[in-house]
Amino acid sequence: MDITIAPRLLKGRITPPPSKSQAHRALIAAALAGGGSRIENLADSQDIQATSRCLAALCAPGSGLPLLDCGESGSTLRFLIPLSLVLRGGGRFTGRGRLMERPQEPYFRLFEEKHVCYSLEAGVLTVRGALPSGCYTLPGNVSSQFITGLLYALPLLEGDSDILLTTPLESGGYVDMALDVLERFGVRAVPNGSCAFHVPGGQTYRPHDMAIESDYSQAAFWYAARGLGSQVELQGLNPFSVQGDRCIVEDSASLCGPGEVELDVSQCPDLVPPLAVQAALRPGQTTRIVGAARLRMKESDRLSAVTQVLNALGSRVEEHPDSLTILGVDTLAGGVAVDSHNDHRIAMMAAVATTRAAAPVTIRGAESVRKSYPNFWEDYQRLGGMFL
Ligand SMILES: O=C(O)C1=C[C@@H](OP(=O)(O)O)[C@@H](O)[C@H](O)C1
Numbered sequence: 242m243d244i245t246i247a248p249r250l251l252k253g254r255i256t257p258p259p260s261k262s263q264a265h266r267a268l269i270a271a272a273l274a275g276g277g278s279r280i281e282n283l284a285d286s287q288d289i290q291a292t293s294r295c296l297a298a299l300c301a302p303g304s305g306l307p308l309l310d311c312g313e314s315g316s317t318l319r320f321l322i323p324l325s326l327v328l329r330g331g332g333r334f335t336g337r338g339r340l341m342e343r344p345q346e347p348y349f350r351l352f353e354e355k356h357v358c359y360s361l362e363a364g365v366l367t368v369r370g371a372l373p374s375g376c377y378t379l380p381g382n383v384s385s386q387f388i389t390g391l392l393y394a395l396p397l398l399e400g401d402s403d404i405l406l407t408t409p410l411e412s413g414g415y416v417d418m419a420l421d422v423l424e425r426f427g428v429r430a431v432p433n434g435s436c437a438f439h440v441p442g443g444q445t446y447r448p449h450d451m452a453i454e455s456d457y458s459q460a461a462f463w464y465a466a467r468g469l470g471s472q473v474e475l476q477g478l479n480p481f482s483v484q485g486d487r488c489i490v491e492d493s494a495s496l497c498g499p500g501e502v503e504l505d506v507s508q509c510p511d512l513v514p515p516l517a518v519q520a521a522l523r524p525g526q527t528t529r530i531v532g533a534a535r536l537r538m539k540e541s542d543r544l545s546a547v548t549q550v551l552n553a554l555g556s557r558v559e560e561h562p563d564s565l566t567i568l569g570v571d572t573l574a575g576g577v578a579v580d581s582h583n584d585h586r587i588a589m590m591a592a593v594a595t596t597r598a599a600a601p602v603t604i605r606g607a608e609s610v611r612k613s614y615p616n617f618w619e620d621y622q623r624l625g626g627m628f629l
């Protein structure tokens with residue numbers, strides 16, 4: 242789907258959608274608690290549909306390895322791989338887009354060590370075996386989703402386990418969010434410093450009612466629009482939220498200073514597109530976005546996609562292996578078509594950039610927002626955005 246947008250600033254009040262990350266975690270914990278939990282304020286995004294669909298397949302009665310279609314959701318895939326071993330002796334996982342090419346090596350190394358069989362053939366990952374309790378050693382900087390996956394599965398084993406990280410934890414806020422949801426469902430995992438977790442075995446998930454919070458990762462696009470002159474008022478966000486992307490509030494403000502700004506995004510990778518678009522329109526300012534290597538392994542190669550899209554619109558972005566240098570300009574020419582690279586966050590970034598373009602912009606693959614923010618285009622129009 243192509244959408245052509247007239248350049249104009251936005252104005253109005255918006256409640257960002259429910260947090261996708263918290264919703265994945267709550268749904269999985271509720272399924273493990275075996276019913277009796279009430280989860281309110283769930284978004285009907287494709288990623289949340291993927292987790293619901295896979296949980297239904299995983300918990301359905303029957304023998305044999307369930308087939309789990311994870312769509313394009315890295316979280317669903319990496320959270321459910323260890324659980325499939327514990328609950329069903331394994332599973333067969335499929336996905337779309339780039340999903341099955343995204344890294345799984347930390348799990349594969351552990352499976353070799355623990356004698357769990359795995360194969361990845363023609364886009365189907367099959368895992369089979371028993372997950373033993375014990376010591377799980379893995380890197381902390383490939384994806385935090387491996388650590389969340391283990392934190393959900395290991396408490397169900399008979400014996401105690403330890404998770405040890407060989408490199409510093411990145412995207413750490415997502416692990417904190419997992420610990421927070423686990424605790425609400427009566428499951429305990431104890432951090433030991435920043436690179437280790439002790440997970441007592443023999444635990445059971447207890448039913449719990451919760452309402453999903455508004456999503457700071459999505460609110461970030463509206464913060465960016467605001468930083469670029471739109472009058473968007475945000476409501477419904479929890480100021481005490483455990484969401485790591487809550488740092489958008491300070492990061493967005495720090496982009497308003499003159500001179501040189503450096504932002505380390507290793508703990509908040511999803512904020513790169515909204516931060517980059519804001520930095521692109523800071524004339525006289527140079528912004529370095531560092532610690533961003535993992536951005537190459539998301540729905541698109543996001544460092545490359547951000548650079549291509551913003552430069553096509555008239556920005557000055559330089560791409561490096563694990564960072565971006567953004568030389569702020571005072572206006573974007575627009576007047577072109579840009580591709581979302583089938584990446585929801587790139588489509589939303591392009592929409593925010595258009596608010597400050599001189600001529601209309603066409604966004605190709607605009608439907609990609611359904612992955613995480615199905616009502617994004619409705620919200621954009623409610624704020625006065627005009628489609629041509
Ligand atoms: O656990 C989660 O909910 C997520 C973790 C992050 O991934 P990485 O840990 O791979 O950076 C983030 O980018 C993703 O959108 C959601």
Ligand SMILES: C=C(OP(=O)(O)O)C(=O)O
Pocket residue numbers: 288313314315316317511539540586613
């Ligand atoms: C990378 C993302 O999600 P996931 O890893 O779950 O696919 C995202 O939402 O930007």
